Amino acid sequence: MSGFVPVFDIGDTLVPSRKFASHVIEDELRQRNHKVVHDFDPDKFMMYDPSQIEQYLEKYDIDGDPRELAHGCRKRYLEAFEDLMMENGVFDLFAKCNREFGTVGIISDNSVEAKNLMKKLLDEHEVDYDTIVVSEEVGVEKPSPEIFKAFTEKRERPPGEFVYIGNDAEVDSGALDAGMKYIWVTQFDTVNSSFEGPEIDELEFEKLREVISNLE
Template sequence: MIKAVLFDLDGTLLDRDESVKLVIADQYSRHHHVLSHIPKDTYTTRFIELDAHGYVWKDKVYQQLVQEFQIEKMTWEGFLEDYLTHFKHSCVPFPNLIQMLKTLKSESLQLGMITNGKGQFQMDNIVALGIKDYFDTILISEWEGIKKPDAKIFRRALEQLEVSPEESVFVGDHPENDVNAAKRAGMQCIWKKDSSWSGANADAVIEDLIELPLLVKAAEGGKR
């Protein structure tokens, strides 16, 4: 019997690509006096390229931007602090996020989250999405001292939920850090399809979060 569903955050519950576009466009507008020599589209496009879907931390991104665009009136540290402060105001959920979580909770399933990233930054984003209270445990790599794809962080979450790998399903968008890592930890895994990747070795695939509750039932033979 499936007793718990665990999730990744970025690219799975949080539409990070859209969120980044919003926060960087907002940053450009608020600091136009500093960035006016750079076209808005050029600034946002270059940020997204350097960010590499979040796998390059923003200190490196802003150092590169300041150098490339010869920005003189604001430091990269200032841009980074601005990003960290304002990102939570631009968080975009994937469609049907709250409805999906409510449905899973109504089925008496425990919910967990495992996300890589900076602790308070990620927690602020989780709160901004309005989903924190749906989760029985939330593990963020900086605070845990372990990050995906290390199987230890998956096992730690399962221990906190007091469920076995066989009683749990993991949902994520990254073929290695989410899908393969969760499978190595002994869990069933559902891939939240992401066009950035050609595919993933998952037990099932979803394109919309609303599909998830039925797949969880299917994973346990439709019985609860």
């Protein structure tokens, strides 16, 4: 094993999550013969939350049942997530990282349901992982150092042995305050964030290995 052990965010760190989320809700509206507004923001109107779907419908004066729409969007997103992971080579990336650096982990501002889905997919694809921490479970979100500390405490290893890999530098760089390294991923949506430090424009193993090898 060499270098630092990679710990990944989910979402747009790994797959074009926000773009797909926007496509899903627009398509669900279209199928229900509702007006489609092309500026759906997953950060403001999370497609799996009926109360926020309701805000979206009210904002643009769109008729529709927010609970029905939320259920349809959530079902489609979860069904498609495995395909997105496969298309973007995530399972293969994790497996290579496991062999090169040690068993990968995950820290995400996300739900327990999303955690269980990720565990299920990794198990089905026979990809090892060690510890998945989500904000719903620990009660804090990034950039709080506490969510990163919750991870390292479960791993029972010092934070300086890990590198966090995420797309939203504004919150993901909170890993630095917890004593971890951080690499900014710019392949998909970066939520208009910026970072003066190690970055990677494509989450491909050889590129990632090179960036990790240059960390101090």
